[in-house]
Amino acid sequence: EADIYQTPRYLVIGTGKKITLECSQTMGHDKMYWYQQDPGMELHLIHYSYGVNSTEKGDLSSESTVSRIRTEHFPLTLESARPSHTSQYLCASTGLGSTGELFFGEGSRLTVL
Amino acid sequence: AQSVTQLGSHVSVSEGALVLLRCNYSSSVPPYLFWYVQYPNQGLQLLLKYTTGATLVKGINGFEAEFKKSETSFHLTKPSAHMSDAAEYFCAVSESGGYQKVTFGTGTKLQVIP
Numbered sequence: 001e002a003d004i005y006q007t008p009r010y011l012v013i014g015t016g017k018k019i020t021l022e023c024s025q026t027m028g029h030d031k032m033y034w035y036q037q038d039p040g041m042e043l044h045l046i047h048y049s050y051g052v053n054s055t056e057k058g059d060l061s062s063e064s065t066v067s068r069i070r071t072e073h074f075p076l077t078l079e080s081a082r083p084s085h086t087s088q089y090l091c092a093s094t095g096l097g098s099t100g101e102l103f104f105g106e107g108s109r110l111t112v113l
Numbered sequence: 114a115q116s117v118t119q120l121g122s123h124v125s126v127s128e129g130a131l132v133l134l135r136c137n138y139s140s141s142v143p144p145y146l147f148w149y150v151q152y153p154n155q156g157l158q159l160l161l162k163y164t165t166g167a168t169l170v171k172g173i174n175g176f177e178a179e180f181k182k183s184e185t186s187f188h189l190t191k192p193s194a195h196m197s198d199a200a201e202y203f204c205a206v207s208e209s210g211g212y213q214k215v216t217f218g219t220g221t222k223l224q225v226i227p
Binding site for chain 1 (some may be wrong): 154200207
C-alpha cells in the first residue's frame with residue numbers, strides 16, 4: 001500500500017480564492033510529481049521535483065505553483081482559482097534508481113464555481 | 114519523444130470472458146512500460162511493469178502483459194474477467210536515465226457485464 005497522502009480529497013471553491021493542495025509521502029522518495037487529470041484525457045504533468053528546493057514545470061502549462069521545502073511534502077498552490085482550474089490533481093512520487101514506477105495519492109478533485 | 118496510444122477508450126466484456134486492452138508506444142530508447150489501474154475516485158495503482166528480461170510479465174489480480182518490441186506493443190490481458198475488474202486502465206512509458214519522464218496513454222475504461 002502506497003504511503004502518499006493528499007488533502008483535501010474534494011474541494012468546491014469560488015472564483016478568486018487561493019487554494020493549496022497538500023501532498024505528503026512517508027517513503028523518503030526524492031522525486032515528486034503533480035499531474036492534472038480530466039475525464040477521457042491522459043494525465044498531464046504540471047510540476048515535478050527532484051528533491052528539496054528543486055521544482056520544475058512539466059509539459060502542461062499551469063498557473064499553479066509548487067514548493068519543496070521538505071522531502072516528504074510537495075504542496076500545490078493556486079493564488080486565484082478560476083473555473084478553468086476545475087480538474088482532478090494527482091500527486092505521485094518515486095525513489096532514486098527507480099525505473100519510473102510511480103506511487104500515487106488518491107487525488108484532489110477541485111471544482112471552482 | 115515518447116508517446117503512448119491506447120486503442121479504445123471504452124471496452125466491454127462479459128464476466129468470465131477474456132480481457133484484452135491494447136497499448137502501443139513509441140520511444141527513442143529501450144522503454145520501461147507500465148500498466149496502472151484507477152478505480153473511481155482513487156489514484157492510480159501499479160498493475161505490472163516491464164523493465165528488462167522476460168517479455169511476458171505478470172501483475173496483480175491475474176493480469177499479464179507481453180512486451181513485443183517488433184510491434185511496439187504492450188497489451189494487457191486477463192483470461193477471465195471479474196466484476197471487480199471494472200475500472201480505468203492506463204498504459205505508460207518511461208525512458209531510462211535522467212528524470213525518467215513518464216508518459217501516459219488516455220486510458221481505457223473497462224466495463225464488465227454480468
